[in-house]
Amino acid sequence: MIVTATPDLVLDVLEAADPVTQRAATAKLDALKSSDADFAATMEAEVGKAAAGEQAAKTADAQAPNAAPVRVIKAPASGDVYRKFEAFILQTFVETMLPKESEEVFGKGTAGSVWKSMLAEQLGNQLAAGKGIGIARQLAAAHPAVRDDAKAG
CATH class of the missing domain: 1.10.287 (Helix Hairpins)
Incomplete structure (x- = not known):
C-alpha cells in the first residue's frame, strides 16, 4: 500500500x-x-x-444608474477587532494547554476535537472580554489613527 x-x-x-x-x-x-x-x-x-x-x-x-454596484468594506467602528484578535491568540494558547488525551471528557474522534476547540474558543473569548493580557490595548495604542478614523466614520 x-x-x-x-x-x-x-x-x-x-x-x-x-x-x-x-x-x-x-x-x-x-x-x-x-x-x-x-x-x-x-x-x-x-x-x-x-x-x-x-x-x-x-x-x-x-x-450610469444601471451599472453594477461597487462596494468598499470599511473598518469596524471600535477596537473590537483588537479584542477579537486577542481572543483568538488566547484561544490558541488555551487549546495548546488542554490535555491531549482527554477522550473521557470531550469524546472520541472529530466530535471530541470540535468540543475541545469550542471550549478553547469560549475560554479565549471570556479571557479577552475582561482586561485580557494586554494585546488589544497595545495594538490600539500602536494604531491610534485607525481608531480615530473608525470613530469619525
Whole structure:
C-alpha cells in the first residue's frame, strides 16, 4: 500500500485557478512586494486608491444608474477587532494547554476535537472580554489613527 501526503490546499487552489487571473494576481502581489515602503505605508496607499475608486464609482453611478454596484468594506467602528484578535491568540494558547488525551471528557474522534476547540474558543473569548493580557490595548495604542478614523466614520 502506498501512502501519499495530502497536497497543499493553497497549491491545489492555485492550480485550479484560471491562468490569466493567476498571473494578474501574482503581478499585483509582486508590485506590492517590490516597493521599498513598509507594510503599513503600502496598505495606506492601497486604501487611498480604494477610496478614490469608490468616489469614481459614485460619480459613474450618477451618470450610469444601471451599472453594477461597487462596494468598499470599511473598518469596524471600535477596537473590537483588537479584542477579537486577542481572543483568538488566547484561544490558541488555551487549546495548546488542554490535555491531549482527554477522550473521557470531550469524546472520541472529530466530535471530541470540535468540543475541545469550542471550549478553547469560549475560554479565549471570556479571557479577552475582561482586561485580557494586554494585546488589544497595545495594538490600539500602536494604531491610534485607525481608531480615530473608525470613530469619525
